[in-house]
Amino acid sequence: MQITTPDIGVDKATVAEILVKVGDSIAENDSLVLLESDKASVEVPSTSAGVVKSILIKEGDSVTEGTVLLELETAGAAPAAKAEEVAKPAPVAETAAPVAAPQTVAQPAVTSSQVVEVQVPDIGVEKALVAEILVKVGESIAENDSLVLLESDKASVEVPSTVSGTIESIEVKQGDSVKEGVVLIKVKTTSAAAPAPVAPSVETPAPAAVAQAAAPVQQAQPAGDVEIQVPDLGVDKAVVAEILVQVGDKVEVDQSLVVVESDKATVEVPSTVAGVVKAIHLQSGQSVSQGVLLATIAAEGQAAAPVAAATPGPAATKAETVPMAAPAAKVEAPVAATQGADKLTKEQQAANAKVYAGPAVRKLARELGVILAQVKTSGEHGRVMKDDVYAYVKQRLTAPVEAPKAAAAAVASGLPSLPDFSAFGGVEEKVLTRLQQVSIPQLSLNNFIPQVTQFDLADITELETWRNDLKGNFKKEGISLTIMAFIIKAVAHLLKEEREFAGHLADDGKSVLLRNEIHMGIAVATPDGLTVPVLRNPDQKTIKQIAVELGELSKKARDKKLSPKDLQGANFTITSLGAIGGTAFTPLVNWPQVAILGISPATMQPVWNGKEFEPRLMLPLSLSYDHRVINGADAARFSNKLTKLLADIRSLLL
Structure with missing residues (x-):
């Protein structure tokens, strides 16, 4: 016999927990399934004693009154049930006339x-x-x-x-x-109307045994489980900043599942398939790398074929549904057990027991490690709802994360804890942005690089005059022509000669890996912190092409639209203080690169030409380099060559 969802006073409810397994022997009135709505939690009892033959729903499913939950094999009633099924062709025939009505009603939806x-x-x-x-x-x-x-x-x-x-x-x-x-x-x-006839087709076999058996077939549409993994993020590790979906959510292709953050950027990982989220294998704050299992999604199949196959009779429907529903129940149970087992201490679970909340909310709190007493409630009489728990978790995600701080302190060569400032007027805590927080470990790697900075001045008087002559026509085309485009072109040209500056020190410290292509990182300041998108093959591009791509990358960085590919593969970086101010600075080498060029604001200075002082526009250059790879003489030669290129950009044509 089939156990269906009773009238629970709401249109829909969610399967919060399945309390039995296939093969369990149960008595009449034993609880089978826990359903939860925004109003109440309800345990559905068995209407008869017997053995659980199949479970036709899974945790997270949305059910309505009459939905088949599971099938029981009753010892005494089995022959009678079979006799009733044999005797039911007549009622089926009697309902043939009413069946035609909903189908003819549905026809206009197909054609219009x-x-x-x-x-x-x-x-x-x-x-x-x-x-x-x-x-x-x-x-x-x-x-x-x-x-x-x-x-x-x-x-x-x-x-x-x-x-x-x-x-x-x-x-x-x-x-x-x-x-x-x-x-x-x-x-x-017109094509989207195709699903409309499916609903009447489920209701077509008017007898309860056929109609209720067809319902779980639609729920068992998934064509298979698809495992979504963390893609190539361009870095070795990143931190899970936010989980955007929950188990049971229906997702579309390319819908974002998780937000991960590294020291370079914030990236949303999309789903590669449409379907229902079956399991989430990550937690907020967890450190992940490429290939780590993110989520399991039950991919959607074609609804029409299973429904058509089910319509001949209840037996075919049951045969197809059982092998899919039973493994789902087996998978969900260990996932819940492993996730919830060690998130809360016994004392915290005891504290949760004193809070007014339903079983599904308590289960969710155990899985997420939430202490319910700390959650702001929105239900009647102070009852904690699922949305309250999710709101609490989201709020905690925006708070300072302790784990990354501990990791940063470890990388920072064991700095001691700060002293107590309360006797000196106290402090006011300002939380770093997420991008700044995850940048700390990467920046701390600079402690292991013997870095030296070479300073120089480039005379860009003629270059600036030429730029001013060109920028009017560029502006008409919507292109901003900055001095940075010329610097990028000059540096790219020089890196083809001085390849060590765009190379990497091998892990064994016995060789330098020389790159075959030039990909230049350009530091861009954003409200959240510094990010470094990559300009591809600038040595092969014109000044105009560089100016266009430079504008596009800067805009994407400020609009938070950089993809992982936009941040990968750089082998030299340029960072500029623009018109902010200053005379020089020491930029940090961005490991695994071995050199970085800093640009300070150009100023008019008196320069002796052999006869007199004349005003010249001088651009300060700060070349920081890894001394294990680059010698001081090499760095001085590099910066000297660069000043000559910028003084007479025509030499690039020679």
């Missing part, structure tokens, strides 16, 4: 157009701004085409279309503040 609403997905923040609308009314789009660009203080997200069709209307405008569930765009499509 359907308007699909594209809503704001869960982007990990409460609100975001509409930064750009990427489509127009009447425009034809394909599935997964980007529609709207949303921006928050954490990230920029392009919202893709879930269907193919024509833009019917745009419900938002640029600058609007939106949150999850807000309708962005309406898409008119």
Whole structure:
């Protein structure tokens, strides 16, 4: 016999916990499944004694009244049940007439157009701004085409279309503040109506045994489990800054799952498939590298085929559902056990027991290591809801992370703890940005590099005159021509001759690895800290091409749109103080590179020409280098050659 979801007073509920396993012997009124809604937690009891034959749902599923939860094999009622099934062809035939009605009602939906609403997905923040609308009314789009660009203080997200069709209307405008569930765009499509007949097809076999057996088939649509791994981030390690999805969430292709941060950038890792999140294998604050298992997603299959296969009879439906639902239950149980076993101490679990919360919320608190007494409640009578726990975890993610601080202190050669300043007026704590925090270990590596800085001055008087002559025409094309474009071109030209400056010290310290290509890191200041996007092969590009790409990279860095590839592969870095001020500085070599060039603001200075002093525009250069690879004489020669190139840029043509 089948156990179905009773009337629990709400339209939908979530399977919070499955309390039995296949093969368990149960008595009448034994609890089978724990369902949870925003109103209450309900344990569904068995209506009969027997043995659990199959479990047709899994934790995280959304169920409604009448959904089949599991099948029982009852000792005394089995023959009667079979007799009833044999005797049921007549009722099936009697319901044939009513079945035709919903199918004919559904036919117009297939032949006519359907308007699909594209809503704001869960982007990990409460609100975001509409930064750009990427489509127009009447425009034809394909599935997964980007529609709207949303921006928050954490990230920029392009919202893709879930269907193919024509833009019917745009419900938002640029600058609007939106949150999850807000309708962005309406898409008119005929193909998207195909799923509509599926719902009547589930109801087509009017008898309960057939209709209820068909329902779990739709829930068992996943064609297989897909493991999502951490991609190549361009660095050895990164920290999980935020987990954007939960177990049971439905995700689309390219939907962001996790935010990871390194000393170079913040990157959102997208899903490669559409489906339901089956398991999350990472925790916030965890250090990860390429290939680490991130999440398991039950990939979506085609709904029509399983439904069609199920319609001949209950037996076929049960045969297909059992082998998929049973392993799911086996997988979920150990995951929950391993995740929740050691997050809280016995004392903390005892404290949680005193808080008013449902079993599913308590389970979630155990998995996430949350002390419920610290959570701000929103339910009636002070009841803790799941959303309260998630809100608490998100709030904690924005607080200073202790683990990275401890790691940074270890890298910083064991500096002692700070003294107590309370006797001297106290302190006010200002939290570093996430980018600044994760940069500390990378910057601390400089402690192991014997670094020297070579200072020089380049006469750029003629170069600046030429730049001023050119920048007017460049500006008409929307290109900003800065002195940096000329410096990049000159340095790239020089690195082809002085290859050691763009090389790397081998791990064994016995050789220098000389790179075959030049990829130049350009330091860009952003509100969150310094980031270094990479300009590819500047030695092969014109000044104009360099100026265009330089502007694009700088904009992407400030808009937090840099991809992992934008930050990888640099073998020399240039950092500039621009017009901020100063006369010189010592930039830190960015390991594993061996050299970095610092640029300070140019100033007019009196220069002796052999007869008199004349005003010349002088550019301060600061070349820092790893003394294990580069000698002082080599560095002096490099900077001297660079000053000559900048003094007469025409020499690049020789």
